[in-house]
Amino acid sequence: MDGNFNENDISRVVEADRAHIWHHLSQHKPYETTDPRIIVEGKGMKVWDQKGKEHLDAVSGGVWTVNVGYGRERIANAVRDQLVKLNYFAGSAGSIPGAMFAERLIEKMPGLSRVYYCNSGSEANEKAFKMVRQIAHKRYGGKKHKVLYRERDYHGTTISALSAGGQDERNAQYGPFTPGFVRVPHCLEYRAFEQEGAPQENYGVWAADQIEKVILAEGPDTVGGLCLEPVTAGGGVITPPDGYWERVQEICHKYDILLHIDEVVCGVGRTGTWFGYQHYGIQPDMVTMAKGVASGYAAIACLVTNEKVFDMFKDDASDPLNYFRDISTFGGCTAGPAAALENLSIIEEEGLLDNTTEQGAYMLDCLGGLMDKHKIIGQVRGKGLFLGAELVEDRDTRKPVDERLAQAVVADCMQQGVIIGVTNRSLPGKNNTLCFSPALIASKDDIDHICDAVDGALSRVFG
Numbered sequence: 504m505d506g507n508f509n510e511n512d513i514s515r516v517v518e519a520d521r522a523h524i525w526h527h528l529s530q531h532k533p534y535e536t537t538d539p540r541i542i543v544e545g546k547g548m549k550v551w552d553q554k555g556k557e558h559l560d561a562v563s564g565g566v567w568t569v570n571v572g573y574g575r576e577r578i579a580n581a582v583r584d585q586l587v588k589l590n591y592f593a594g595s596a597g598s599i600p601g602a603m604f605a606e607r608l609i610e611k612m613p614g615l616s617r618v619y620y621c622n623s624g625s626e627a628n629e630k631a632f633k634m635v636r637q638i639a640h641k642r643y644g645g646k647k648h649k650v651l652y653r654e655r656d657y658h659g660t661t662i663s664a665l666s667a668g669g670q671d672e673r674n675a676q677y678g679p680f681t682p683g684f685v686r687v688p689h690c691l692e693y694r695a696f697e698q699e700g701a702p703q704e705n706y707g708v709w710a711a712d713q714i715e716k717v718i719l720a721e722g723p724d725t726v727g728g729l730c731l732e733p734v735t736a737g738g739g740v741i742t743p744p745d746g747y748w749e750r751v752q753e754i755c756h757k758y759d760i761l762l763h764i765d766e767v768v769c770g771v772g773r774t775g776t777w778f779g780y781q782h783y784g785i786q787p788d789m790v791t792m793a794k795g796v797a798s799g800y801a802a803i804a805c806l807v808t809n810e811k812v813f814d815m816f817k818d819d820a821s822d823p824l825n826y827f828r829d830i831s832t833f834g835g836c837t838a839g840p841a842a843a844l845e846n847l848s849i850i851e852e853e854g855l856l857d858n859t860t861e862q863g864a865y866m867l868d869c870l871g872g873l874m875d876k877h878k879i880i881g882q883v884r885g886k887g888l889f890l891g892a893e894l895v896e897d898r899d900t901r902k903p904v905d906e907r908l909a910q911a912v913v914a915d916c917m918q919q920g921v922i923i924g925v926t927n928r929s930l931p932g933k934n935n936t937l938c939f940s941p942a943l944i945a946s947k948d949d950i951d952h953i954c955d956a957v958d959g960a961l962s963r964v965f966g
C-alpha cells in the first residue's frame with residue numbers, strides 16, 4: 504500500500520463505516536464484534552485491506568467485475584480527461600465517448616447495431632423488458648408482452664428484474680412480483696436427475712424443448728421475449744448442455760419471440776470471447792451488459808439491440824408516442840464510455856481474450872485435478888475464467904453440502920489471502936458452488952496460488 508492512510512485514519516474509517524454503512528448482502532450483527540472489511544487499494548490481481556493484508560482476488564472485485572485488473576492508470580487518465588472536458592449531458596443529446604464506444608462495441612457484435620446507455624445490469628434488463636412491452640402495445644394490442652426467464656438465472660435486483668429472477672433465495676420476501684414474467688426450467692445437466700422426464704441422452708435439446716412447452720401453455724401470441732444468461736452466473740456457474748442453444752434459437756424464430764441475452768457477467772471477455780453467446784453460434788435480438796464493460800472503473804451498462812428491434816420504434820414519426828419512452832439520468836455520464844473505450848483497448852492490446860481461454864482451460868484442469876483428492880467436489884464446470892466447483896455430500900446422491908461448510912471454505916481461503924466466492928442461490932441455505940472469476944490478466948502462477956488455497960481449505964474443512 505502507498506501508506507496514505509495511517510492507523511488513526513483507518514480506525515476512524517472503520518468506525519464511520521460501522522456507524523453508517525449498510526453493507527450489501529450482509530448481516531450486520533457480526534459487525535458489533537468484528538470489524539467490517541475495508542478494501543483500501545488494488546493493483547493487478549491483488550487488493551489490500553485496512554490492516555495492510557494482501558489478498559489475491561479470484562472474483563474480480565467480489566462480483567465478477569474488474570476484468571482488466573486494478574490500478575489501470577490509462578483508464579483513470581482517460582476518465583479524468585473526459586470529465587474535465589464534459590462530465591455529463593443527458594436527454595436526447597449524445598456525447599463523443601458515447602458514440603465512439605458504441606462504434607467499437609458494435610464491431611464486436613455482428614448482427615447488432617444500437618447501443619442504449621444506462622447504469623446497472625438491472626436497469627439494462629428492465630429496459631429490455633420495457634421494449635418487449637412497448638412493442639406488444641404497438642404491434643399486438645398489448646397481448647404479446649410476456650417475458651420468459653429461466654429457473655436459476657438472475658437478471659437484477661429491482662422488483663421487475665426480480666420478477667424475472669429464477670433464484671428463489673433472492674426472491675424470498677420480495678413478492679408480490681410484477682405480472683407477465685413466466686419461468687422455464689433450468690438446463691443444469693448435473694442436476695437433470697431432479698427434473699421430471701429428463702432423458703439420459705440429448706439433455707440439451709430436451710431442456711430447450713421445455714421452453715417450447717411453456718410457450719405453448721401460455722399461448723405463443725402472449726410471449727414477446729425470452730431472457731437467458733449465456734452461462735448462468737449466480738445460479739451456480741451453469742454451462743449450457745450441447746444442443747441447447749441451437750434449439751432455443753429455433754424456438755424463438757418459430758414463435759417470433761425476441762431473444763434477450765443477459766451478458767451482465769459474461770460480457771466483455773469473461774468467457775474468452777467478447778460475449779458468452781458467441782460460443783454458441785446464436786444471434787440474439789437484445790443483449791444487456793454491465794460489469795465488465797468498464798471493469799468497475801465507472802458505472803456503465805448497455806442494452807444493445809439489432810436494427811429489427813430499433814426499427815419498431817422509428818417507423819412512424821407521425822405518431823407522437825412512437826419512440827422508446829425511457830430515459831436513464833446517469834446514462835448521460837461520459838465517464839462510463841470513456842472508461843469502456845480504454846477497457847476495450849486494453850483487452851485487445853494485451854490479448855486478454857486468448858489469455859482467458861488459455862488460463863481458463865488451465866484452471867478448469869487444476870480444479871478438476873482436485874476432484875481426485877476431495878470427494879466433496881461433485882462437478883467442476885465453466886467457460887474461460889468463469890468457473891464453479893459444486894460441493895456435494897455424496898457423489899451418488901449429489902446432495903448439496905450444507906452452505907455453512909461451503910462458506911467455511913471461502914473463509915479459510917480468505918485467511919490464506921485468497922478471495923473466492925460461493926453461489927447457487929436457487930434456494931435459501933443451498934449455496935454450495937465455489938466460484939472463481941479472476942481478472943482476465945491471471946497468470947498460471949495466480950491460478951496455482953488460487954487452487955492451492957482451495958486445496959488447503961477443503962482439507963481443513965472436510966478433512
Ligand code: PMP
Nearest residue numbers: 623624625657658659736767793
Ligand atoms: N444480470 C446478471 C446475470 C447478474 O449477475 C447481475 C448482477 N450480479 C445483474 C443482472 C444485475 O446487475 P446490477 O447489479 O448491475 O444491477
